[in-house]
Amino acid sequence: MKIVVIGGTGLIGSKVVALLDDQGHEAVAAAPNTGVNTLTGEGLAEALDGADVVVDVSNSPSFEAAAALEFFETSTGNLLAAEDEAGVGHHVALSVVGTDRLAESGYFRAKIAQEKLIAASPVPYSTVHATQFFEFLKGITDDATHEGVVSLAPVFIQPMAAQDVSAAVAEVAVGSPLNGIVEVAGPERFRLDELVRTTLAARQDPREVRTDPGARYFGAALGEDTLVPAAEARQGATTLAGWRASQA
Numbered sequence: 001m002k003i004v005v006i007g008g009t010g011l012i013g014s015k016v017v018a019l020l021d022d023q024g025h026e027a028v029a030a031a032p033n034t035g036v037n038t039l040t041g042e043g044l045a046e047a048l049d050g051a052d053v054v055v056d057v058s059n060s061p062s063f064e065a066a067a068a069l070e071f072f073e074t075s076t077g078n079l080l081a082a083e084d085e086a087g088v089g090h091h092v093a094l095s096v097v098g099t100d101r102l103a104e105s106g107y108f109r110a111k112i113a114q115e116k117l118i119a120a121s122p123v124p125y126s127t128v129h130a131t132q133f134f135e136f137l138k139g140i141t142d143d144a145t146h147e148g149v150v151s152l153a154p155v156f157i158q159p160m161a162a163q164d165v166s167a168a169v170a171e172v173a174v175g176s177p178l179n180g181i182v183e184v185a186g187p188e189r190f191r192l193d194e195l196v197r198t199t200l201a202a203r204q205d206p207r208e209v210r211t212d213p214g215a216r217y218f219g220a221a222l223g224e225d226t227l228v229p230a231a232e233a234r235q236g237a238t239t240l241a242g243w244r245a246s247q248a
Helices: 011-022 044-048 065-086 106-120 134-143 162-173 192-202 240-247
Strands: 002-006 026-030 053-056 090-096 125-130 149-152 181-185 208-211
Touching (some): 002 011, 011 026, 011 162, 053 065, 053 162, 090 106, 090 162, 106 125, 125 162, 134 192, 192 208
Parallel strands (some): 002 026, 053 090
């Protein structure tokens, strides 16, 4: 199959392309640096010519509410219209576990808008909701840091390795459209504050982690299970210890 991966040169996209190539598919990495821009439409029709599946793992360059909304509405709208015109049979999008529970956050409201566009499109689709990546822990920590103190709620989190996220996305891409959501997560569950505390200690990062039940997550309040999937979620294989060893 010809599978076009939007955001195909990034952290997840490059891994998805490699996995699909290894399986014998024609995987095309589409991104501004390969001449495909979903915001302007540049190169989009050419990239989608003959495509069976489109995988969208692109992300807004800004977490600011208005910028993120503009990115996802414009990019996704252009992409779905081009797919419909090209006769693409399956749109696969990567999103986040708990998106619907994080609507206080402008970024997650933008992701909700993206998912609504996908569901309303005539193109058959599958949405992959993944938990936070191990690779994203630094971003979570930095966003929660003020004057050297990291304030985090003691809620559950079930992070996973980017490689496992990519494998899940690639698996969904070669299957039949779900016209719904599948959740994927890591094999272990932690408390967010303690996970960051031990991660900073392992990196000899001097920042203090302060446990604060009222701490916000990118502007949204968290319940105990906001960031974790339902029981039937698919699980990646990589543990935290295994991921840390692979990064050493």
